[in-house]
Structure formats: C-alpha cells, structure tokens
Amino acid sequence: MRYFQKLIWRFKEQNKKAKKENADEAEKPQSLSQELKKNLDAVTAEFGESCDLVVREFSFGKDGKIKAALIFLDGMANLPLINNNIIKPLMYDSRFFRTEETTGISSIGELRDRLLSVGDVKVVSTLYEVMGACLSGDAVLLVDGFCNALDVSAKGWEKRAISEPNTETVVRGPREGFTENLRTNTAMLRRKIRDPALKIRTLEIGRRTRTQVNILYMEGIANPALIQEIERRLKDISTDAILAAGYLEQYIEDAPYSVFQTIWYSERPDAIAGKLMEGRAAIIVDGTPFVLSVPMLFMENFQTAEDYIVRSYYASVIRFLRLSAFLISLFAPALYVAFSTYHQELIPTSLLFTMAASSEGVPFPAAVETAIMMFTFEILKEAGIRMPRPVGQAISIVGALVMGQSAVQAGLVGAPVVIVIAITAVSSFVSPYASDAISLLRWVLMILAASMGSFGITLGTLAILIHLTSLKSFNADYFAPFAPFRPADLKDTAVRAPLWSMRTRPRSLRPQDLKRQNFDIPFDPAAGNGGNQGEKP
Amino acid sequence: MKKQAIGAYRKFFKFLPIPFLRKYREWVRRAAVLFLCTVLILNFCACWNRRELNTLAIVLGTGLDVGNQPDTLELTAQVVRAGEMKSGGSSPDGSASAEKAFVNMQGTDKSVLAAVRGISHMANRRLYFPHNQVLIFSSELAKQDIAEGLDAFLRDYEARMNVHILVSKGKASEVLEEECELEKIPSVHISGMIENQESNSETVIVTMRDFAIAMLSGSTAPVAPMIEVHESGGKKRGKLEGTAVFKDGKMVGELDGMQTRGLMFATGKAKSSVITVDTKWGQVVLEMVHSRTSLEPVKAEDGSIRIELKINENGAIESNETTEDMSRLENLELLKKLGQEAIRSDVESALSQARSLSADVFGFGEAIRREYPEEWEKMKENWDEVFREIGLDVQVEVELRSTGGLTRPVTPGGAE
Numbered sequence: 034m035r036y037f038q039k040l041i042w043r044f045k046e047q048n049k050k051a052k053k054e055n056a057d058e059a060e061k062p063q064s065l066s067q068e069l070k071k072n073l074d075a076v077t078a079e080f081g082e083s084c085d086l087v088v089r090e091f092s093f094g095k096d097g098k099i100k101a102a103l104i105f106l107d108g109m110a111n112l113p114l115i116n117n118n119i120i121k122p123l124m125y126d127s128r129f130f131r132t133e134e135t136t137g138i139s140s141i142g143e144l145r146d147r148l149l150s151v152g153d154v155k156v157v158s159t160l161y162e163v164m165g166a167c168l169s170g171d172a173v174l175l176v177d178g179f180c181n182a183l184d185v186s187a188k189g190w191e192k193r194a195i196s197e198p199n200t201e202t203v204v205r206g207p208r209e210g211f212t213e214n215l216r217t218n219t220a221m222l223r224r225k226i227r228d229p230a231l232k233i234r235t236l237e238i239g240r241r242t243r244t245q246v247n248i249l250y251m252e253g254i255a256n257p258a259l260i261q262e263i264e265r266r267l268k269d270i271s272t273d274a275i276l277a278a279g280y281l282e283q284y285i286e287d288a289p290y291s292v293f294q295t296i297w298y299s300e301r302p303d304a305i306a307g308k309l310m311e312g313r314a315a316i317i318v319d320g321t322p323f324v325l326s327v328p329m330l331f332m333e334n335f336q337t338a339e340d341y342i343v344r345s346y347y348a349s350v351i352r353f354l355r356l357s358a359f360l361i362s363l364f365a366p367a368l369y370v371a372f373s374t375y376h377q378e379l380i381p382t383s384l385l386f387t388m389a390a391s392s393e394g395v396p397f398p399a400a401v402e403t404a405i406m407m408f409t410f411e412i413l414k415e416a417g418i419r420m421p422r423p424v425g426q427a428i429s430i431v432g433a434l435v436m437g438q439s440a441v442q443a444g445l446v447g448a449p450v451v452i453v454i455a456i457t458a459v460s461s462f463v464s465p466y467a468s469d470a471i472s473l474l475r476w477v478l479m480i481l482a483a484s485m486g487s488f489g490i491t492l493g494t495l496a497i498l499i500h501l502t503s504l505k506s507f508n509a510d511y512f513a514p515f516a517p518f519r520p521a522d523l524k525d526t527a528v529r530a531p532l533w534s535m536r537t538r539p540r541s542l543r544p545q546d547l548k549r550q551n552f553d554i555p556f557d558p559a560a561g562n563g564g565n566q567g568e569k570p
Numbered sequence: 571m572k573k574q575a576i577g578a579y580r581k582f583f584k585f586l587p588i589p590f591l592r593k594y595r596e597w598v599r600r601a602a603v604l605f606l607c608t609v610l611i612l613n614f615c616a617c618w619n620r621r622e623l624n625t626l627a628i629v630l631g632t633g634l635d636v637g638n639q640p641d642t643l644e645l646t647a648q649v650v651r652a653g654e655m656k657s658g659g660s661s662p663d664g665s666a667s668a669e670k671a672f673v674n675m676q677g678t679d680k681s682v683l684a685a686v687r688g689i690s691h692m693a694n695r696r697l698y699f700p701h702n703q704v705l706i707f708s709s710e711l712a713k714q715d716i717a718e719g720l721d722a723f724l725r726d727y728e729a730r731m732n733v734h735i736l737v738s739k740g741k742a743s744e745v746l747e748e749e750c751e752l753e754k755i756p757s758v759h760i761s762g763m764i765e766n767q768e769s770n771s772e773t774v775i776v777t778m779r780d781f782a783i784a785m786l787s788g789s790t791a792p793v794a795p796m797i798e799v800h801e802s803g804g805k806k807r808g809k810l811e812g813t814a815v816f817k818d819g820k821m822v823g824e825l826d827g828m829q830t831r832g833l834m835f836a837t838g839k840a841k842s843s844v845i846t847v848d849t850k851w852g853q854v855v856l857e858m859v860h861s862r863t864s865l866e867p868v869k870a871e872d873g874s875i876r877i878e879l880k881i882n883e884n885g886a887i888e889s890n891e892t893t894e895d896m897s898r899l900e901n902l903e904l905l906k907k908l909g910q911e912a913i914r915s916d917v918e919s920a921l922s923q924a925r926s927l928s929a930d931v932f933g934f935g936e937a938i939r940r941e942y943p944e945e946w947e948k949m950k951e952n953w954d955e956v957f958r959e960i961g962l963d964v965q966v967e968v969e970l971r972s973t974g975g976l977t978r979p980v981t982p983g984g985a986e
Contacts, residue, residue, distance in 0.1 A: 373622075373623050374620050374621065374622055374623075375619070375620060375621075377621075377623065377626065377628075377698065377700065377701075378700030378701070378728070378730075382630075382701045382703070382758075385623075385628065385701060386628075386650060386652055386655045387655075388623055389623045389624065389626070389628060389650070389652035389655075390652035390653055390655050392622070392623040392624045392652075393624055393652055393653045394624075394653075395624065398622050399622060399623065485612075486620075492611065
C-alpha cells in the first residue's frame with residue numbers, strides 16, 4: 034500500500050509542476066489594446082474560423098462618433114437581451130446622452146453605470162477574460178479608445194426544464210430534481226435553505242473545459258477544515274477536461290483503489306439540503322444533474338430521502354430491509370456455493386432433497402453454475418442500461434424466459450441457482466449506492482466460498498470489514514458510527530429514530546455546531562412545543 | 571530484539587537486491603506478513619472436503635443385521651434417490667409410481683466401517699451420513715453386541731448424535747423396506763413416527779446421544795424403542811411396539827407398551843399420555859397434559875436407601891363413554907383415584923420387569939450416586955442385587971383441571 038501511496042504522491046507532484054507551467058502559459062495576461070481593430074483581430078485570431086462567433090460592429094454616441102463592437106457566441110447568449118438591453122440603449126438612447134457632447138465618454142465604466150440596462154456587468158481588461166466571458170455565454174462590449182471592455186452577462190442557452198429525478202423516486206417527497214445547469218441547481222438549494230449562511234464558493238476546473246464547480250456549505254455548521262480540504266483537493270486537479278461530476282469524484286476521492294465509493298451523490302435538492310444541514314459540503318459541477326456530497330459515511334449507502342419523510346417506525350423497518358438486502362446480495366451466491374459443496378450437513382434434510390434433485394444431471398459444479406448465472410445477470414443488467422428504449426422489451430423476454438426457465442428445463446443449471454441469483458439481483462437494486470461495490474465483492478466472496486467454503490466467506494467478510502474500518506472520507510471515519518463507536522450517532526443507522534430525538538448533528542462529521550435542536554426545552558408532545566425549536570429563538 | 575528480527579529478515583530475503591530491500595523495506599515486510607498469515611490460515615484449520623451434491627448418496631436410514639458369515643454384520647444404508655423425490659408420488663393413472671424414491675444398499679463385513687467401504691465398491695457415489703435419521707439394530711445383533719456399531723457411529727465426524735436408535739424384532743433391512751403411504755422414504759416415516767410418540771408416551775424416544783449417556787453411566791440400562799413389521803392389507807408396515815432393554819452392551823429383554831409408559835412416568839419423560847379407566851358406569855379416558863416427576867433417594871434411619879418417586883400429573887377428561895355426569899365433584903375424585911391407580915400399576919409393572927431383568931432402566935443408580943456418593947461407592951459393586959431389593963415409594967398425584975369441552979355427557983335428551 035505504501036508503495037502505491039508513494040506512486041500516487043509522485044503523480045500528484047508531477048501534476049502540480051505541470052499545472053504551474055501550464056498556468057504560466059495560459060494565464061499570461063495579454064492586456065487589451067486601445068485600438069478596437071487590434072482587439073477584434075486578436076479575438077478572431079483566437080477563435081479562428083468558428084462560425085458561431087458573432088462580432089457586431091457599430092457606432093454610437095452623438096453623431097455616431099464612438100466606434101464599438103459587441104462579440105458573443107451565437108446560441109450561448111440571449112439574443113433578445115442583447116438586442117433590447119445592450120444594442121438598443123447604446124445606439125438609440127445614447128443620442129440623448131448629453132454630458133460628453135464634445136469629449137465622448139470618459140471611462141468605459143460610465144457606459145455600465147448609465148446606459149446598459151443589464152443586471153450583471155463587469156469591467157475586464159485582458160484578452161483572456163474577454164475570451165472566457167464569450168465562452169461562458171456573455172456578450173463583450175469593446176469600445177474604441179479604451180483598453181478595457183465590458184463583460185455583459187447575457188447567458189441564455191437552451192436548457193432542460195426541472196423534472197422529476199429518474200434515479201431516486203420517492204412517494205411523499207418533493208418531485209424536483211437537479212438539472213444540468215449549475216445556477217438552476219444552486220437556486221434550488223437556496224430556495225430550500227433561506228439562510229445567508231449557505232455559502233457558495235466557485236472554482237473553474239479543467240484547462241480546456243473550464244468547468245464551473247461550486248462548493249456549497251453552511252457556514253457555522255460545516256467544519257472549516259473540511260471546506261479547506263475540499264478546496265485544496267479541487268485546486269490540485271490539473272486535467273484539461275471535467276465533463277461530469279463523476280470525473281471530479283475520481284480526482285478527489287480518498288480511496289481511489291477501494292471498491293467502495295467515498296463520495297455520496299444525489300439528484301435531489303432536498304437530499305443535498307439535508308446533507309448541508311448535517312454539516313456536509315456539496316459540490317456542484319456544471320453540466321451534471323448529480324450533486325456530490327462529502328464526507329460520506331458507509332451508512333449513507335442505505336439512506337434515502339424518503340427515510341426522513343415517512344414516520345420513524347416504517348423508516349426503520351425499511352432501513353432494516355435495505356441492510357438485509359445488502360447482505361443477501363453480497364452473500365447469497367457465496368452461501369449457496371458453500372452450502373451445496375461443503376456443508377451439506379447444514380441444509381435441512383427436506384431442503385437437501387430438493388437441492389439434490391435439481392442438481393441431478395446438471396453438468397457443472399455448483400460454483401461454475403453460479404458463476405454462469407451471475408455472469409448472465411451482469412450481461413442482462415448492462416444490456417438493459419445500454420440498449421435503446423424501444424428494444425427494451427426483448428431483453429426482459431429473453432432474460433426472464435430464456436435465461437431462467439429454459440436453462441432449468443434444459444438441465445443446464447439447477448432451479449435453486451436461478452432463485453438465488455434472482456434474489457441476489459433484486460436485492461442489489463435496493464441499495465443503489467452500494468450496488469457497484471456489491472457486484473464486485475460478490476464475485477470475490479463466491480470464489481472464496483467455492484475454494485474454501487464458509488471458512489472462505491468468513492475470511493472475505495473479515496477482509497471487507499477491515500477494509501471498511503480503515504477507509505476515510507475527507508477525514509471522517511467511513512465506518513462510523515460503528516467503528517469508531519459513537520452511540521449518539523446510531524440514531525440514524527440501522528434504525529431511523531424519530532426526528533425530534535435527533536438533537537445533535539452526526540458527531541462523525543465533526544460539525545462546527547453540533548446542536549440541531551435546543552437542548553434546554555425538553556420534548557413534550559402534550560405541551561405542544563414540538564421539540565424542534567430551531568437554533569434561533 | 572528488533573535488530574535481531576531485521577537481521578533475520580535480511581538473511582531471509584538475501585535473494586532480493588539490497589537497494590530494493592532498502593527502498594521497499596516496509597512494503598516487503600508487509601507482503602511477507604500477509605503471505606505468512608495466508609499460509610497459516612490455510613493450514614491451521616479443520617479438514618474440509620469439496621463434494622458436489624450430485625456425487626453424494628444421502629443416507630437417511632441405517633440398519634445393522636447379523637451377517638450370514640460368522641462374525642460379520644450386514645449394513646443396510648437407505649439412500650435417497652433425489653430425482654424420484656421430485657417427480658411426485660403417483661403417476662397420472664393414480665397408482666403408485668413404479669420407481670421407489672430410495673434404494674437400500676447392503677454391505678457385509680467384519681465391521682461397520684468396512685461394510686460402508688464395501689458399499690463404495692458397488693456405488694458411484696459416496697455414502698453421506700449427516701442426514702441419517704434412524705439407526706436400526708436387529709434384535710438378533712442387539713442380543714450379541716451393540717457396542718461396535720454404536721462406537722463407529724459415535725466416533726465418526728459425519729454421523730450426528732440426534733439419530734434415533736431403534737431395535738427391530740425381525741431383520742433391520744426388512745424394516746427399511748416397509749411400505750408407507752404418507753412418506754416416500756421409510757426412514758423418514760420411522761423417524762416421524764418416533765417423534766409422534768410424544769402424544770401417547772408408550773414408546774421411548776431415544777437418540778444416539780441419550781443412548782450413549784445411559785451406556786456410559788455404568789449403572790443405568792439403556793433402552794431403545796422396538797419396531798416390528800406387520801403385514802396388513804397386503805402391505806408390510808412398520809409399527810412401534812415396546813422397548814428393548816440393554817445391559818452391558820447387549821439386549822437383555824423387553825418392556826411392553828404399558829411398562830414403557832410406566833418407565834416414562836417414572837423418568838418424567840411422559841409429556842402427554844392417555845389413560846383409560848374403568849368406572850362402574852363404563853370407560854372414561856383421561857388425558858394427561860402436564861407431568862412433573864421427582865425421583866429422590868432418601869436415607870432411612872437404619873442407613874438403608876429408599877427411592878421416593880413423586881409423580882404429579884395434570885390432565886383433563888378426554889372422553890366420557892358413560893351416561894354419568896363426570897363433572898360432579900365426587901365423580902372427579904373417583905376418576906383421580908382411578909387415574910392414580912392406573913399410573914401406579916404401570917410404574918410398578920415396569921419396575922418388576924426391570925427387576926426381573928436386573929436392569930436399572932430408571933436411573934436409580936445415577937440418582938443415588940449424585941445424592942449419596944459415599945454410599946454409592948459401597949453399593950456400586952453389587953448394584954444388580956441392590957437394585958432388585960431396593961425399596962421404592964411411589965406417590966402419584968393426579969389433578970383434573972377440566973372436563974374438556976363438555977361438562978355433562980352426551981346422552982339422548984341430555985339437554986333438558
């Protein structure tokens with residue numbers, strides 16, 4: 034392990050060096066010149082023959098003395114806004130612009146202050162900034178005679194409407210899900226948490242994609258060290274492309290060689306808002322409807338937004354169900370193989386008859402049989418995801434009938450194997466976060482079971498447990514609150530205690546403010562104080 | 571210490587180039603530790619054996635008979651044919667399926683294990699004993715010697731201690747051929763039959779473990795239920811009847827059904843029993859549903875030891891074949907008395923039979939050993955004689971808690 038760590042460290046060092054060099058090259062501030070023509074030439078030279086670049090040259094002011102040009106990328110900018118709020122005031126209203134009848138305008142800031150009726154206007158002075166503004170959908174106004182320009186926010190590209198999340202559906206919760214648009218996403222969170230303490234830090238990652246990445250956290254709740262650590266890791270990334278949140282996740286996760294994910298994600302604003310309120314930080318990557326949340330604990334594999342919406346008895350039963358499904362999908366094939374090839378004495382006699390009857394005439398050993406069915410299932414699963422929707426029907430028919438029934442009838446596999454793999458498959462979908470890890474570990478355990486029986490399963494389980502307890506996610510212990518044991522945090526694990534009883538935030542996350550509810554007021558439903566008095570009086 | 575360890579480790583990894591060692595010392599150390607752990611783990615565990623289900627011959631019942639050659643025994647292993655289990659009992663025309671769901675394999679040799687090995691010469695599958703349900707000794711073999719067969723099954727890792735032990739009146743192999751409608755396999759039928767005996771307490775339920783404990787105690791005589799094959803309706807059916815009594819590893823005699831019930835009452839194993847008593851009006855059946863027994867040796871003033879046996883039974887009227895109202899108090903008292911007498915006579919009949927066999931089936935010796943170890947040391951040498959003479963006080967209490975679902979008998983016009 035140490036060896037690998039060294040390797041990684043070396044990579045990181047190299048990356049840092051490379052990044053520095055690149056930064057030197059790319060961010061060499063090439064300031065704008067006073068001549069409009071020179072500036073336009075420079076911009077068109079950078080963009081080359083890209084046909085979506087629009088350079089609108091015009092003149093304004095009294096008698097149209099002042100030459101100017103507006104550049105933007107077609108399709109990225111909001112055309113009505115450009116027409117009505119930039120070009121129209123300049124070309125039409127500036128005729129009544131009285132102060133500089135003789136001298137023209139004194140500074141480019143004056144245009145912003147008095148003419149442009151657009152919300153977000155910034156003064157920029159380098160070519161790099163001009164390009165950046167264009168590429169993010171803004172319009173840039175260059176005026177002859179000034180060595181700076183106006184970056185007018187006119188972002189307006191086509192975007193998907195907010196819709197119900199596909200991956201995490203709930204019965205009683207809110208129906209909105211994140212979209213690909215970063216600002217929409219932050220707005221959705223702002224609407225959930227109307228507190229100025231919700232801070233949003235922005236970063237640009239990817240030398241070429243220049244992807245907007247926002248870090249969200251609750252100031253006063255989240256541990257400042259956590260935010261620093263996230264920023265440090267994000268800044269260390271020196272790749273040229275971040276196309277989705279998953280890219281980012283792989284660059285900043287704690288255990289890149291582990292099968293377990295140490296960064297949680299969600300498509301639901303209410304889920305992410307909940308994480309923020311627990312003292313976690315969220316990372317939104319522009320262009321991905323999945324928002325990352327760190328630190329992640331192992332138990333988060335089994336938590337869903339619905340758990341907190343329904344009442345605690347049912348939520349606890351569902352938690353228990355999910356944990357059992359996790360264990361089933363991890364151990365069922367391994368246990369089947371171990372029991373049917375090593376420990377026949379542990380099978381109840383009448384069940385043994387049934388199993389023996391179905392293994393009569395089956396050509397393969399139980400382990401091979403199980404492996405075949407597991408492999409088939411993985412193929413079916415992958416096919417179901419990748420296949421074009423219209424042919425989806427075919428897969429379920431082929432999968433259910435051919436693979437299941439016919440294989441048993443033809444005597445290629447025994448019926449118990451099909452049942453075991455079916456329950457394994459169904460169970461693995463119950464906890465979607467862990468299903469990647471499960472589908473890998475299942476194979477390991479199955480092979481151990483095939484070679485050493487239940488002894489092998491015990492070894493494998495121990496190895497998994499040791500690994501889990503050694504994992505960390507952004508300085509939080511992954512397997513907390515079980516190891517290290519923190520009894521107070523157990524309220525939101527295998528059982529989900531009533532919300533009013535969860536008076537503190539999870540200690541495992543080391544939040545700055547531990548108190549979620551007022552300790553002083555004892556909860557008394559009869560008195561109607563509701564327990565949850567909030568932090569503010 | 572540490573330096574030494576490092577030195578040893580240097581020596582051990584001499585084949586590796588020194589710079590490599592220096593650079594990845596920690597890494598190599600960890601790899602070595604991991605390797606050692608793996609090797610130790612893989613070697614320091616119990617034996618195991620990989621075997622596929624369809625290479626096993628699952629044995630459900632075992633019978634031991636006297637072999638046809640001198641000094642041999644014949645082992646019958648009842649092996650399930652799993653394929654036939656699945657295919658359903660009867661063919662479409664309603665008759666029983668032609669193929670039986672079991673096959674009896676026989677091997678004759680000088681010892682049990684040799685016979686088991688002998689069967690392997692005749693079968694492509696390995697005999698697999700953990701699911702063995704019954705172990706049947708023929709009375710012929712039981713009268714010669716039971717110890718060898720028992721030892722083989724007790725010592726083997728595969729065989730379980732909760733196997734039911736039976737003694738067959740005829741050949742054990744014939745019992746395993748019995749025809750039964752409710753089960754496809756005779757062994758399953760027999761073991762189910764034994765477990766079903768709890769409801770009448772007329773057959774002892776003995777597992778190999780109980781048998782071995784009784785045998786090892788030295789004074790207690792092991793018992794086992796007996797089974798006999800009857801011919802009825804053109805079919806051979808097994809039937810449980812009586813109890814075989816063992817002494818010194820040999821079967822010495824039998825108890826009949828009533829005596830067996832007495833034994834069960836005396837040892838507190840009668841969970842539920844049905845007692846029919848005769849009143850002057852006719853028969854009344856009592857069901858005993860709860861039983862408490864205490865067996866205590868007491869020392870008399872002259873130093874002799876007597877056994878005090880207290881039996882407390884709780885029951886109800888199960889059926890009333892008379893026209894008399896048995897819910898009346900004086901009638902209930904009468905029934906209690908009759909019930910007490912019936913139980914007492916069962917126990918005394920069991921005791922006299924045990925005395926005539928001089929076999930301590932009740933475990934009096936064990937009780938004395940626990941209570942009065944010093945006296946036991948004196949009497950254990952000639953326990954057989956002492957047992958024949960030992961005084962026994964039987965006190966039976968019968969409590970009738972209910973008259974069942976009815977109070978008065980069902981008689982014509984009884985509703986008025």
